[in-house]
Amino acid sequence: MTDLSQPAADIHTEAQPEATPASVAPPLWLLAELTYRCPLHCAFCYNPVDYTNHNRELSTEQWLGVLREARALGAAQLGFSGGEPLMRDDLEVLVGEARKLGFYTNLITSGVGLTDKRLGDLKAAGLDHIQLSFQDSTQELNDFLSSTRTFDLKQRVAASIKQHGFPMVLNCVLHRYNLPHVDKIIDMALAMGAEYLELANTQYYGWAHHNQAQLMPTREQLEEAEAVVERYRRTHGDRCKIFFVVPDYFERRPKRCMNGWGAVFLGVAPDGAALPCHAARALPGLVLPNVKDMPLREIWYESDAFNRFRGLQWMKEPCRSCDEKENDLGGCRCQAYLLTGDAANADPVCDKSPLHEKVVDVTRLAAAAHEPREQPIMFRNDANSRKLTGAHAPQNKVQKTAHDEPNDNGHTRG
Numbered sequence: 001m002t003d004l005s006q007p008a009a010d011i012h013t014e015a016q017p018e019a020t021p022a023s024v025a026p027p028l029w030l031l032a033e034l035t036y037r038c039p040l041h042c043a044f045c046y047n048p049v050d051y052t053n054h055n056r057e058l059s060t061e062q063w064l065g066v067l068r069e070a071r072a073l074g075a076a077q078l079g080f081s082g083g084e085p086l087m088r089d090d091l092e093v094l095v096g097e098a099r100k101l102g103f104y105t106n107l108i109t110s111g112v113g114l115t116d117k118r119l120g121d122l123k124a125a126g127l128d129h130i131q132l133s134f135q136d137s138t139q140e141l142n143d144f145l146s147s148t149r150t151f152d153l154k155q156r157v158a159a160s161i162k163q164h165g166f167p168m169v170l171n172c173v174l175h176r177y178n179l180p181h182v183d184k185i186i187d188m189a190l191a192m193g194a195e196y197l198e199l200a201n202t203q204y205y206g207w208a209h210h211n212q213a214q215l216m217p218t219r220e221q222l223e224e225a226e227a228v229v230e231r232y233r234r235t236h237g238d239r240c241k242i243f244f245v246v247p248d249y250f251e252r253r254p255k256r257c258m259n260g261w262g263a264v265f266l267g268v269a270p271d272g273a274a275l276p277c278h279a280a281r282a283l284p285g286l287v288l289p290n291v292k293d294m295p296l297r298e299i300w301y302e303s304d305a306f307n308r309f310r311g312l313q314w315m316k317e318p319c320r321s322c323d324e325k326e327n328d329l330g331g332c333r334c335q336a337y338l339l340t341g342d343a344a345n346a347d348p349v350c351d352k353s354p355l356h357e358k359v360v361d362v363t364r365l366a367a368a369a370h371e372p373r374e375q376p377i378m379f380r381n382d383a384n385s386r387k388l389t390g391a392h393a394p395q396n397k398v399q400k401t402a403h404d405e406p407n408d409n410g411h412t413r414g
């Protein structure tokens with residue numbers, strides 16, 4: 001197994017070329033994960049299962065500094081995410097600063113806490129776009145999957161978002177429970193006047209990885225859903241643009257994850273850890289630099305975490321000599337680790353990987369399984385996070401911070 005706690009040059013026979021502003025493009029988008037707090041408890045949440053270990057949040061001033069540095073670095077798009085970003089009462093301040101800096105801003109929200117007043121204030125602050133998540137088109141499943149009673153509230157919030165004149169993406173994460181409802185989910189998006197509908201098949205990281213046996217669909221379910229989407233695209237494509245994000249477990253080649261490690265995406269977690277990928281916290285040994293200790297420019301161009309899987313030099317066989325490596329860049333590092341135990345392996349979704357059977361086994365099990373599943377769903381909440389944290393050791397490292405003290409914003413949670 002590749003030891004990510006060792007510097008890259010000690011591991012590979014071909015040392016990574018040094019990244020410089022001349023050889024590496026700047027980040028295009030910044031994802032500000034403002035908090036891990038969330039009133040919902042989704043079974044497929046992509047947040048790390050050990051999020052309760054990383055809940056000391058950056059202060060308002062620290063976030064403002066991150067936005068300024070990221071914009072100076074070249075980032076142009078900014079997503080405010082979480083957890084639920086509305087849990088931060090300084091969201092409007094951050095949106096206002098982002099607007100001044102010239103970012104295109106998107107709020108990624110469950111809708112809980114998005115009152116008329118906050119919508120008005122966010123509009124005044126210059127927010128460009130809102131992505132509202134639903135769990136399903138039915139109250140029963142929406143509320144079951146989020147372990148909350150939020151379906152009616154989300155309906156009201158969707159109407160308010162439109163009344164305030166925001167462009168709206170409706171987002172619904174798909175899995176074996178709601179794939180048969182895809183037509184109803186599209187009807188709901190059309191009725192709400194959403195400009196875009198993102199039907200994102202579950203990516204198996206974080207809580208979704210833990211609940212994979214419960215959530216994994218069958219190939220038949222996916223094919224039927226895709227056919228429904230195609231039908232709607234033909235008939236309603238001018239009213240609502242529908243994105244259908246295919247789950248790569250059913251493909252023969254992996255996704256070009258994040259469009260390349262350290263290529264366009266820069267995430268900052270609630271505690272200031274900088275992430276080359278949403279799920280990078282899952283990689284044991286990887287030392288994540290922290291915005292409290294290092295300028296963002298240095299993090300992007302010089303940190304080991306961002307250089308570790310940049311480009312093609314880090315690859316092992318079969319990727320190293322593969323004539324398709326420029327297409328998919330070897331797939332997803334986090335998926336490679338979660339399924340093969342080594343983040344430097346080829347993503348086992350690829351059928352050239354000697355470990356491809358691991359992916360086939362997962363989909364085969366899904367096809368053979370009958371409801372109800374033996375293992376109960378583990379909903380995302382603080383108690384389950386604490387319970388699972390020991391079970392997912394070893395955890396990755398976060399660079400020790402010199403300023404690791406309670407923030408001035410009252411957002412620290414125990």
Ligand code: SF4
Nearest residue numbers: 038040042045083110
């Ligand atoms: S996926 Fe659900 S639980 Fe996770 S942050 Fe989003 S709304 Fe909250």
Ligand code: SF4
Nearest residue numbers: 319322324325330350
């Ligand atoms: S062997 Fe590696 S580079 Fe080649 S197609 Fe598979 S994942 Fe991509």
